Amino acid sequence: HVDNIHRMAQYCDNKTDCRRTQILEYFGEIFDRVKCIRSNMNTICDNCKLLETKKSKSIDMTEKIKLICNSIKIVCSREDLTLLHLADILKGSFNSKIIEKNHHILEFHSKMDEFKKCDIERLIRKLIFLGFLKEELKVIKNPDTVACYVRPGPKISQLNSILNKCKSDLRRLIKSLGVEHKIDNFNLIFTRKMILEMLSQLPTDKETLLGITGYTEAIFNNYKGNDFLKIFQHYSNLKASIETKNEASFNVHKSKYKRKTGSNDQSVKKSKIKSF
Numbered sequence: 001h002v003d004n005i006h007r008m009a010q011y012c013d014n015k016t017d018c019r020r021t022q023i024l025e026y027f028g029e030i031f032d033r034v035k036c037i038r039s040n041m042n043t044i045c046d047n048c049k050l051l052e053t054k055k056s057k058s059i060d061m062t063e064k065i066k067l068i069c070n071s072i073k074i075v076c077s078r079e080d081l082t083l084l085h086l087a088d089i090l091k092g093s094f095n096s097k098i099i100e101k102n103h104h105i106l107e108f109h110s111k112m113d114e115f116k117k118c119d120i121e122r123l124i125r126k127l128i129f130l131g132f133l134k135e136e137l138k139v140i141k142n143p144d145t146v147a148c149y150v151r152p153g154p155k156i157s158q159l160n161s162i163l164n165k166c167k168s169d170l171r172r173l174i175k176s177l178g179v180e181h182k183i184d185n186f187n188l189i190f191t192r193k194m195i196l197e198m199l200s201q202l203p204t205d206k207e208t209l210l211g212i213t214g215y216t217e218a219i220f221n222n223y224k225g226n227d228f229l230k231i232f233q234h235y236s237n238l239k240a241s242i243e244t245k246n247e248a249s250f251n252v253h254k255s256k257y258k259r260k261t262g263s264n265d266q267s268v269k270k271s272k273i274k275s276f
């Protein structure tokens, strides 16, 4: 299988992930590299040795991954994208397939242009392994071939379901406040925009809640601010438990990630879609 050959090549090329973790990951097992690092220096794998001798470093990719997952979940639900094509988009390629499908105007195009393509592929595989994305086989007729496309994974569905439940609880609370205060048009205070901002941030303390656009101290005091916080705390905990389940670090080799400027083809005009 071509994909397996590709993965084998990646395994050889990968100078950052623990060898033991990679092999066991292939068989669906999770191995904490700390065990490899803490083992006798004679049996430590070459990549962990690099990490231990400070020749590679860990990078916090959380914010970047959130942005990428949010964009990918929309595009991959409506279009058939292979893992390699997705990596090309993130790398910022302007190859003919990307131009033809207008993927150079996607918001996440070139969002990882400072990384090597093999590391981007590695990150996507990790997101698949962790359940944020998944691969789906599709039979294509004439000629009969099987293609493998990336789709939003089970964790994204779980997170969406949590946010929907949180939204329902919020609406119920706002409705009951409207009845209590005899205000018909309560959505003039709790606007749709405000609720969307609350859902994207899930503020768990008063200070953060007051940072929501249009939400004031008077609203907090008059309309059960603490009840809002209880809802957000509950769903924020649920969200964190899903996001961190099986969480693994992502390491890159230190010396290779100096951002290159002007590496993309400037002759192609790039306008970004902001509506995602």
Ligand SMILES: [Zn+2]
Pocket (backbone or CB within 6 Å): 017, 018, 019, 020, 021, 033, 036, 037, 044, 045, 046, 047, 048
């Ligand atoms: Zn190792």
